[in-house]
Amino acid sequence: MEEKILKKVVEEANKNIKETITKEKQFKNFKQFLPTLLDKGLDNIDLSMFDEETKTSMLNSFGEEYLRKGKLNQATKAFILAGNKDKLTQIGEDYEKIGINSKAIDMYRLAENKEKLNKIGSKCLNEGKLKDAIKAFIILENKEMLSKVGEDCIKKEKYDHAIEVFTAIDNKEKLVQTGDSALKQRKIGYAAKAYELAGDKQKLSQLADACLKEGLYATAFKAYKLAENEMMATFVQQNFGKQFKI
Numbered sequence: 305m306e307e308k309i310l311k312k313v314v315e316e317a318n319k320n321i322k323e324t325i326t327k328e329k330q331f332k333n334f335k336q337f338l339p340t341l342l343d344k345g346l347d348n349i350d351l352s353m354f355d356e357e358t359k360t361s362m363l364n365s366f367g368e369e370y371l372r373k374g375k376l377n378q379a380t381k382a383f384i385l386a387g388n389k390d391k392l393t394q395i396g397e398d399y400e401k402i403g404i405n406s407k408a409i410d411m412y413r414l415a416e417n418k419e420k421l422n423k424i425g426s427k428c429l430n431e432g433k434l435k436d437a438i439k440a441f442i443i444l445e446n447k448e449m450l451s452k453v454g455e456d457c458i459k460k461e462k463y464d465h466a467i468e469v470f471t472a473i474d475n476k477e478k479l480v481q482t483g484d485s486a487l488k489q490r491k492i493g494y495a496a497k498a499y500e501l502a503g504d505k506q507k508l509s510q511l512a513d514a515c516l517k518e519g520l521y522a523t524a525f526k527a528y529k530l531a532e533n534e535m536m537a538t539f540v541q542q543n544f545g546k547q548f549k550i
């Protein structure tokens with residue numbers, strides 16, 4: 305009985321060794337044609353006849369060669385298909401070293417590397433690169449840090465970024481605060497957008513009233529419409545409609 309089991313184990317081992325040798329030969333042959341295949345392009349190569357292990361090895365080889373040639377987009381695609389998160393992180397680090405934070409964040413997202421995303425988000429925030437900080441923290445769904453970035457955006461009068469942040473975390477109170485600050489600085493468009501996203505019809509009507517007093521009839525009309533204040537929207541249209549295009 306033991307001899308039969310031992311014989312079966314030996315046969316299975318020999319079979320695995322032969323399969324490994326065959327795969328190694330196939331892979332060696334593949335490497336000979338790698339330059340030609342690279343010229344053909346990853347999208348035009350069919351690897352469906354190979355098993356997953358061989359296919360993954362091939363894709364990683366593509367990625368490495370594309371990296372060597374400096375073709376980062378193609379390398380990225382190869383490593384995504386190979387599921388190689390370590391290499392995607394490495395590409396992200398390379399982008400970060402040369403200051404292309406947005407691309408680095410994209411790579412860390414693809415690699416699902418939350419630690420790297422948090423670090424680069426914090427770094428960008430400290431360096432005043434608010435757009436990139438927002439991008440990283442939105443991916444992480446880090447409401448605490450997004451709130452911090454949003455507050456910083458209001459102080460620096462970066463109302464477009466503040467609106468993006470507070471919309472992402474669905475903070476209507478802060479959207480209204482952003483609108484108030486924008487209105488105070490005469491940034492009417494941002495104020496209207498913030499109030500609209502906050503769903504604050506009262507603030508929109510107040511904004512429209514202020515615009516009407518200053519002769520900004522088109523803006524007043526739009527704000528009244530957003531506030532669903534049809535009476536005042538009609539009033540502006542009937543009395544000042546000739547002075548602006550609807």
